[in-house]
Amino acid sequence: MKLSTLLSPAELPALAQRDLRATVCVVFDILRATSTFVTALQRGAQAIQPVCEIAEANEIYARQPDVLLAGERQGVKIRATRAGERDFDLGNSPREFTPEIVQGRTIVSTTTNGTRALQACRGAQLVLAGSFLNLAATACYLKKLSCAEILFVCAGTGEGVALEDVLAAGALAELLATSSAQLSDATVIAQEIYRREQSDLAAALGRSQNGRRLLSLPELADDVAFCAQRDCFDVVPVLNSQGRLVRSI
Amino acid sequence: MKLSTLLSPAELPALAQRDLRATVCVVFDILRATSTFVTALQRGAQAIQPVCEIAEANEIYARQPDVLLAGERQGVKIRATRAGERDFDLGNSPREFTPEIVQGRTIVSTTTNGTRALQACRGAQLVLAGSFLNLAATACYLKKLSCAEILFVCAGTGEGVALEDVLAAGALAELLATSSAQLSDATVIAQEIYRREQSDLAAALGRSQNGRRLLSLPELADDVAFCAQRDCFDVVPVLNSQGRLVRSI
Numbered sequence: 001m002k003l004s005t006l007l008s009p010a011e012l013p014a015l016a017q018r019d020l021r022a023t024v025c026v027v028f029d030i031l032r033a034t035s036t037f038v039t040a041l042q043r044g045a046q047a048i049q050p051v052c053e054i055a056e057a058n059e060i061y062a063r064q065p066d067v068l069l070a071g072e073r074q075g076v077k078i079r080a081t082r083a084g085e086r087d088f089d090l091g092n093s094p095r096e097f098t099p100e101i102v103q104g105r106t107i108v109s110t111t112t113n114g115t116r117a118l119q120a121c122r123g124a125q126l127v128l129a130g131s132f133l134n135l136a137a138t139a140c141y142l143k144k145l146s147c148a149e150i151l152f153v154c155a156g157t158g159e160g161v162a163l164e165d166v167l168a169a170g171a172l173a174e175l176l177a178t179s180s181a182q183l184s185d186a187t188v189i190a191q192e193i194y195r196r197e198q199s200d201l202a203a204a205l206g207r208s209q210n211g212r213r214l215l216s217l218p219e220l221a222d223d224v225a226f227c228a229q230r231d232c233f234d235v236v237p238v239l240n241s242q243g244r245l246v247r248s249i
Numbered sequence: 250m251k252l253s254t255l256l257s258p259a260e261l262p263a264l265a266q267r268d269l270r271a272t273v274c275v276v277f278d279i280l281r282a283t284s285t286f287v288t289a290l291q292r293g294a295q296a297i298q299p300v301c302e303i304a305e306a307n308e309i310y311a312r313q314p315d316v317l318l319a320g321e322r323q324g325v326k327i328r329a330t331r332a333g334e335r336d337f338d339l340g341n342s343p344r345e346f347t348p349e350i351v352q353g354r355t356i357v358s359t360t361t362n363g364t365r366a367l368q369a370c371r372g373a374q375l376v377l378a379g380s381f382l383n384l385a386a387t388a389c390y391l392k393k394l395s396c397a398e399i400l401f402v403c404a405g406t407g408e409g410v411a412l413e414d415v416l417a418a419g420a421l422a423e424l425l426a427t428s429s430a431q432l433s434d435a436t437v438i439a440q441e442i443y444r445r446e447q448s449d450l451a452a453a454l455g456r457s458q459n460g461r462r463l464l465s466l467p468e469l470a471d472d473v474a475f476c477a478q479r480d481c482f483d484v485v486p487v488l489n490s491q492g493r494l495v496r497s498i
Contacts, residue, residue: 005410006257007256007257007410007435007438008255008256008257008259008260008435010257010259010260010262010263011257011259011408013259014259014408159260159263160433160434160435161254161256161433161434161435161438162434163434163437163438166434166438184409184410184458185409185410185411185412185415185457185458186256186257186409186410188412188456188457189256189410189412189415189438189442192441192442192445192446193438193441193442195445196441196444196445197441207437208434208437209433209434
């Protein structure tokens with residue numbers, strides 16, 4: 001089995017040229033998209049539909065007014081800016097996604113890097129959304145699958161590498177790497193940096209560029225510690241053929 | 250001062266959109282292009298002209314028959330395959346570049362990732378070729394410059410991240426990072442992985458994908474230990490306006 005890693009979102013476009021039919025992709029956007037998706041599904045949401053643009057979310061709401069709209073721009077929950085739009089129901093903090101709010105609902109979530117990464121993996125045998133919150137469950141699920149390659153996809157921020165996504169890739173590699181596994185250099189890098197930081201993940205996330213930004217915002221600061229929690233959830237989100245994340249069976 | 254890092258060659262095309270006029274780029278292609286360029290200049294070569302294609306090297310030779318041709322494909326020195334071409338004088342092993350052979354000569358070297366990385370940085374205030382061999386000299390040179398940002402460019406292999414290039418970026422970051430320096434997440438990753446491996450760089454290079462390939466080839470195996478040597482040379486190669494690497498003054 002090969003364990004490969006895309007450290008940078010700049011590596012995503014080349015995925016379109018690769019045959020991914022025997023590859024399982026695990027997408028990490030730790031602060032905060034995939035941590036939020038995992039939380040929402042764990043707390044009873046029926047599905048997450050990730051979209052890139054606010055307009056796309058509003059269009060879906062116009063057709064299906066039973067969905068919840070979620071997302072943020074610059075850390076702030078999205079508000080209507082013109083007629084026909086609507087204030088979003090939720091921001092992008094996993095702590096907002098309580099069972100009372102999300103139970104049985106489909107959530108349309110606007111993210112940029114997380115959505116782009118999930119879409120870039122569409123040709124894969126299977127696409128999962130990963131986080132520290134459900135890492136052991138994800139590893140357990142992957143061990144039962146037969147696949148030639150597991151590709152850890154670090155969604156990053158803008159065009160740049162995000163430390164927290166690389167840490168999560170390394171943490172999952174650590175759980176999956178057997179003595180016969182072939183690790184790419186990028187996977188070795190992720191694994192070694194995780195080993196350096198594993199004793200205090202919350203501190204490591206807090207030193208990342210995204211972590212520092214969140215810690216500077218009083219309402220969102222607690223998201224860093226939340227997303228650094230390990231193995232508190234057992235849900236494994238899988239991208240279905242409609243481009244929605246649902247609980248694996 | 251900002252210390253930024255491109256971990257993957259997939260990040261190179263986006264450099265064309267960036268204003269690099271206040272940025273100094275340091276390109277690392279440790280196994281082996283930039284290690285070889287540094288060695289050649291240290292041992293008296295006048296200039297290195299990096300080119301991507303064998304045909305380009307042959308065309309330059311046709312106009313300037315006093316140049317030496319250097320390069321390899323699949324680890325083997327390049328041989329003429331048709332009329333008008335010529336067997337190359339040198340491969341890509343730094344150990345071949347002895348003073349007797351290179352003194353006073355211009356060397357046309359065909360590389361892929363190293364050349365692509367150097368060319369992608371053309372808009373920068375200054376472009377250096379770095380290696381472990383001249384790391385302290387490079388750090389000393391950079392400390393004397395005034396620049397808003399230093400960008401470590403890991404040339405990688407094919408489309409992938411190369412561990413040895415990331416280690417070198419981390420090693421230089423370690424020498425340059427002051428308490429007030431702003432490190433990107435990618436630079437933090439490079440620096441931390443270097444700290445984990447600094448006690449035995451040769452072993453770390455030997456575990457990389459390129460290192461393992463070289464170690465499997467009897468004639469080239471010693472290149473790994475050669476390129477892992479720290480601070481044995483004091484030359485600092487700078488890209489001049491003709492796209493040639495020359496010694497900094």
